[in-house]
Amino acid sequence: MTKRRSESLRDTLEECIAVGEFVPGHHLDETELATRFGVSRTPIREALIQLASEGLVEIRPRRGAVVAEIGPARLVEMFEVMAELEAMCARLAARRMSDTEHAALTAAHLACEDSCQARDPDAYYLRNEHFHSLIYAGSHNQFLAEEAQRLHRRLRPYRRLQLRVRDRVATSFGEHEAIVAALRAGEADRSARLARDHVLVQGQRFADLIASLSLLQETA
Structure with a gap:
């Protein structure tokens, strides 16, 4: 008990x-x-x-x-690893997902769309987590799925924080759309590339994340 x-x-x-x-x-x-x-x-x-x-x-x-507090450099390193894990999951999922799993992923994607249209980043964040977990499971590699889920959980506060950046929810949903299409088409390499790019923090997204971290520290 x-x-x-x-x-x-x-x-x-x-x-x-x-x-x-x-x-x-x-x-x-x-x-x-x-x-x-x-x-x-x-x-x-x-x-x-x-x-x-x-x-x-x-x-x-x-x-x-x-x-725990994570410095910007360490955070970027973690996102780099997360991006590779996501890519590996997507590559395998493109080859291994069943029709039933594709249907579940599509349903999760449509649920994300509802939150996107409602401009509700918190609801989108929760549905986004479910969307990604279905891709991990769809890899049919339990060890990989567990490792991806573990790092995903570690990055949860920061992945959620990103969604508060202006237009990020709409951009994220558009990226999901492309990932779903590639997975359904069985395009392993394209699925991996799209999944990796979806998670990588670089360029403007890096600047936005650092700015968000500064705001978060001010409220601590």
Whole structure:
């Protein structure tokens, strides 16, 4: 029971980090969190240890747990790796996805369209996550899918932050459109290239991300 509770709390705290409620550098006080969620400090401590193993939280001497902070250079490196993992998933998915999986991906894409038209970046962010998870699963390589999902989770706050940049949601949806078409056509190399470009942070997108990070730090 305690293990299930700590895992549930881990998911809740991870979501708070992903949506920006707990920003990088935020101190995660065990007593305050225990009071907030109506539990003892033990499952809170276990949840924080789990988040630390994922890289989302740092446990520092005399300060306790804080939301991890990532410098711009390190962040770009992580996005580079994420882009390659996405490309690998897309390349395999183009060859291996079933008709049922294509139908599910199309449905997820249309759900993203609803959020795009509503100009709701938060709703789009959640549906965008589902869209990408279907491509990971469609690779039919469980190890690859798990690694992609792990890094995706680590980058969640920053991927969400990008969607708040002007016109990024509409651009992202257009990129999804091309990826879906390439996957359905079974074009492995094109699917990989489109998926990689969709995630890479360079040029203007790099400048936008750095500007967003500066705003995020000001609210910390």
